[in-house]
Amino acid sequence: MVRGMLQASLEFLKREFFKYYYENISRLVPPEPIRNREFGFFLEKGRGMFRHKCFNSLRDFHEFILNEIPLDIYVSAANYEDPGNRNMSEKKLVNAELFFDIDAESVAIVSEEEPAWICQKCGQHSIGLRDGCPSCGSPTELVRLVSERQLKEALRETEKLIRVLTEDFGIAPENMRVFYSGNRGYHVHVNQEDFLNVTGEGRREIVDYLLIQGLDEKELLIFLKRGMSIGSVSLKGVKRRIYARVVEKAGSVEKLRASRRETVLKMLENVVEELKVRIDPVVTIDMHRLMRMPESINSSSGMVKRRIRLEDLPSFNPLEEAIAFGDEETCLKVKIAPRFSLRGRTFGPFKDEEVELPAYAAVYLICKGLGEYAGR
Amino acid sequence: MTGENILMAARYPFLPEAREFISRNIDLSLESLEKTGSEAALKRAVERVKNALIFKEVKVTALDELNYVREMLSFPIAIILVSMIMNEYIRRMYALGESRGAYRRMLNESDETLLYIGEKMGIRGVPDNENTIRVKIPTYLKLAYSFHAPHWKLVNRAVNNGYVLMGKTEYARLIQVEVNNYVYEKTLEPVPAEAVPNSFKRAVEEIIEVWNRLETGKASRIPLREREDTPPCIDRIIKRMENGENASHFERLVVATFMIARNRSVGEIIEFFSKQPDYKYSVTKYQVEHLAGIRGGGKKYSVPSCRTILTNGLCYPDEYCKGINHPLRYGERNAAGEPRVS
Ligand code: SF4
Ligand SMILES: [Zn+2]
Numbered sequence: 001m002v003r004g005m006l007q008a009s010l011e012f013l014k015r016e017f018f019k020y021y022y023e024n025i026s027r028l029v030p031p032e033p034i035r036n037r038e039f040g041f042f043l044e045k046g047r048g049m050f051r052h053k054c055f056n057s058l059r060d061f062h063e064f065i066l067n068e069i070p071l072d073i074y075v076s077a078a079n080y081e082d083p084g085n086r087n088m089s090e091k092k093l094v095n096a097e098l099f100f101d102i103d104a105e106s107v108a109i110v111s112e113e114e115p116a117w118i119c120q121k122c123g124q125h126s127i128g129l130r131d132g133c134p135s136c137g138s139p140t141e142l143v144r145l146v147s148e149r150q151l152k153e154a155l156r157e158t159e160k161l162i163r164v165l166t167e168d169f170g171i172a173p174e175n176m177r178v179f180y181s182g183n184r185g186y187h188v189h190v191n192q193e194d195f196l197n198v199t200g201e202g203r204r205e206i207v208d209y210l211l212i213q214g215l216d217e218k219e220l221l222i223f224l225k226r227g228m229s230i231g232s233v234s235l236k237g238v239k240r241r242i243y244a245r246v247v248e249k250a251g252s253v254e255k256l257r258a259s260r261r262e263t264v265l266k267m268l269e270n271v272v273e274e275l276k277v278r279i280d281p282v283v284t285i286d287m288h289r290l291m292r293m294p295e296s297i298n299s300s301s302g303m304v305k306r307r308i309r310l311e312d313l314p315s316f317n318p319l320e321e322a323i324a325f326g327d328e329e330t331c332l333k334v335k336i337a338p339r340f341s342l343r344g345r346t347f348g349p350f351k352d353e354e355v356e357l358p359a360y361a362a363v364y365l366i367c368k369g370l371g372e373y374a375g376r
Numbered sequence: 377m378t379g380e381n382i383l384m385a386a387r388y389p390f391l392p393e394a395r396e397f398i399s400r401n402i403d404l405s406l407e408s409l410e411k412t413g414s415e416a417a418l419k420r421a422v423e424r425v426k427n428a429l430i431f432k433e434v435k436v437t438a439l440d441e442l443n444y445v446r447e448m449l450s451f452p453i454a455i456i457l458v459s460m461i462m463n464e465y466i467r468r469m470y471a472l473g474e475s476r477g478a479y480r481r482m483l484n485e486s487d488e489t490l491l492y493i494g495e496k497m498g499i500r501g502v503p504d505n506e507n508t509i510r511v512k513i514p515t516y517l518k519l520a521y522s523f524h525a526p527h528w529k530l531v532n533r534a535v536n537n538g539y540v541l542m543g544k545t546e547y548a549r550l551i552q553v554e555v556n557n558y559v560y561e562k563t564l565e566p567v568p569a570e571a572v573p574n575s576f577k578r579a580v581e582e583i584i585e586v587w588n589r590l591e592t593g594k595a596s597r598i599p600l601r602e603r604e605d606t607p608p609c610i611d612r613i614i615k616r617m618e619n620g621e622n623a624s625h626f627e628r629l630v631v632a633t634f635m636i637a638r639n640r641s642v643g644e645i646i647e648f649f650s651k652q653p654d655y656k657y658s659v660t661k662y663q664v665e666h667l668a669g670i671r672g673g674g675k676k677y678s679v680p681s682c683r684t685i686l687t688n689g690l691c692y693p694d695e696y697c698k699g700i701n702h703p704l705r706y707g708e709r710n711a712a713g714e715p716r717v718s
Contacts, residue, residue, distance in 0.1 A: 040717065049717070074717050101718045169513060170538020187718070194514045201702070202517030204678070205530040216532045237535030283718045290717040 074290035095196035182298025227257030302363035327358035386444035389451035420450035428473025464693035475556035522681035607706035
């Protein structure tokens with residue numbers, strides 16, 4: 001959500017957003033049936049979400065967007081009998097898509113770019129890594145922008161998810177839709193008939209499966225210690241994958257047999273770390289979750305939640321393909337910004353300066369709360 | 377219907393066959409039940425409920441099966457009787473008793489029959505190699521999440537291409553859960569009091585009498601309270617623990633997981649457990665942290681389901697328990713939280 005910003009910046013954003021929606025409105029197609037979904041919007045900065053909204057037709061939905069130019073658009077993963085009802089239990093949940101969220105942050109590597117810092121007390125700021133403010137000693141807030149490398153890492157995680165969903169859960173490719181979230185991660189929507197009715201408790205089990213939580217290691221350990229080959233163990237699913245990977249890492253089953261129990265246990269732990277799919281558990285368990293609308297703008301970055309075809313996944317570059325705006329030169333007052341890259345170009349770092357940037361980069365910094373619109 | 381099928385419908389009277397047989401051959405309206413010579417069926421129905429209350433299992437003998445009309449008819453009558461009593465505990469015990477009995481009988485069936493019963497109960501199983509049966513993941517999740525043992529967790533199962541693999545016994549357990557759900561749901565349907573024949577009312581009294589006898593010496597029934605957050609089963613354990621009574625391992629697990637689910641801190645929970653006679657700080661801390669997922673691989677333990685609590689003899693339901701399957705749902709069937717966005 002857009003943080004506190006000047007009116008001029010907000011008006012600039014709204015103009016740019018309008019251009020995008022005007023041109024691309026036909027791409028905004030909510031999941032069917034539209035009249036059973038709840039919609040939510042952030043319409044103005046600093047105001048709460050406008051939600052419990054429903055539409056009877058795609059036309060009404062598009063009209064609403066072009067009239068309001070929302071900063072963010074959300075649609076429920078669930079189908080409801082009465083999606084407009086303000087009381088959650090009276091909405092009457094019918095079923096819900098499976099929804100997965102992978103965040104670049106949880107994938108745990110840090111951007112290679114030097115961050116910026118802002119003192120939370122006196123407001124001093126600069127480029128670099130500082131825990132304490134040099135003038136007043138107060139703690140600082142670090143500003144980091146997501147890097148291409150982090151997003152790549154998150155994309156690898158998404159591919160892992162897709163593999164497990166396909167091989168273990170039997171999800172057909174045509175029932176799976178993958179998106180760049182528009183900011184720091186990826187979303188996967190699963191719309192497969194038999195999974196729509198899985199309850200919250202069942203979804204919790206799916207989450208534990210993906211995160212490999214609650215794994216009973218006893219059986220695995222016994223097989224591993226006996227040095228049994230993968231062909232001779234009756235394992236399936238995640239356990240089989242773990243087993244195969246441990247054997248592979250050890251080099252051979254003979255080596256495993258010769259290893260100490262603690263060593264094998266340690267290897268097992270490492271393999272679990274490697275194989276688990278780092279989804280956000282809360283998102284998947286919550287059937288009432290509102291998902292960012294596909295092909296809508298994410299106002300935390302000004303980029304689009306973009307659909308990625310499965311075959312394009314390996315080569316997808318969000319910092320290229322999810323950009324919504326043109327490159328018209330725009331003047332921006334930047335307080336502080338670490339170096340960042342978009343559309344193959346590198347910008348910054350900036351500190352207390354007025355800079356000329358292409359519109360997409362200007363929108364990006366404004367959405368990140370790092371710059372204010374100065375004119376064209 | 378072939379002879380064999382009729383016997384099977386008598387053995388498993390929740391199967392659609394039994395329902396069809398009855399609706400084709402017998403007028404099941406309440407007014408006519410008295411006239412159709414259903415005396416014997418009524419008697420058997422009372423026995424079913426008593427079996428459930430006393431032995432926690434409804435037994436069906438070969439002789440019962442041969443009396444197939446009586447047997448099949450006694451099942452819907454027993455459900456009517458249980459609904460009339462309008463007592464949550466009896467509803468749950470009856471459902472448990474029927475499902476347990478069915479489970480026991482299913483273990484002796486051929487694979488073919490077992491798969492047939494499963495199919496009819498909406499739990500389609502596909503034979504896999506070497507005595508294993510495959511069940512679709514969503515079907516499995518719907519039934520198995522309530523089991524507490526680690527080997528039922530999906531992460532510990534053989535999962536492949538949309539299916540969970542299991543042995544015959546486990547498959548029968550899944551069917552048992554579905555039978556339990558089915559019977560329980562049926563007993564929730566209200567029975568119009570005016571339409572009930574007098575013989576039924578007498579049968580109900582007979583059941584209540586047995587129940588009262590079983591209850592003497594036990595803690596008195598939980599009176600209906602103001603709606604609170606804590607379900608009666610857990611409230612009861614907490615009260616007893618507060619009095620310094622020594623709680624069983626399972627009781628402690630229930631209370632601790634419940635408190636964790638309600639976001640109480642580890643410190644608070646340890647403090648609460650400190651009243652236990654065998655209290656040891658380090659041990660308690662270790663166990664609570666384990667349950668909270670702070671130790672041991674980060675797996676947070678969930679609160680056991682109503683069925684598990686019931687099986688452990690700790691369910692003391694009140695009216696707010698009606699229709700729920702998990703203590704955290706207490707008082708709010710179908711309720712939903714405020715959604716968040718992603
Ligand atoms: S919450 Fe469930 S287990 Fe507890 S008393 Fe109610 S029905 Fe029984
Ligand atoms: Zn300072």
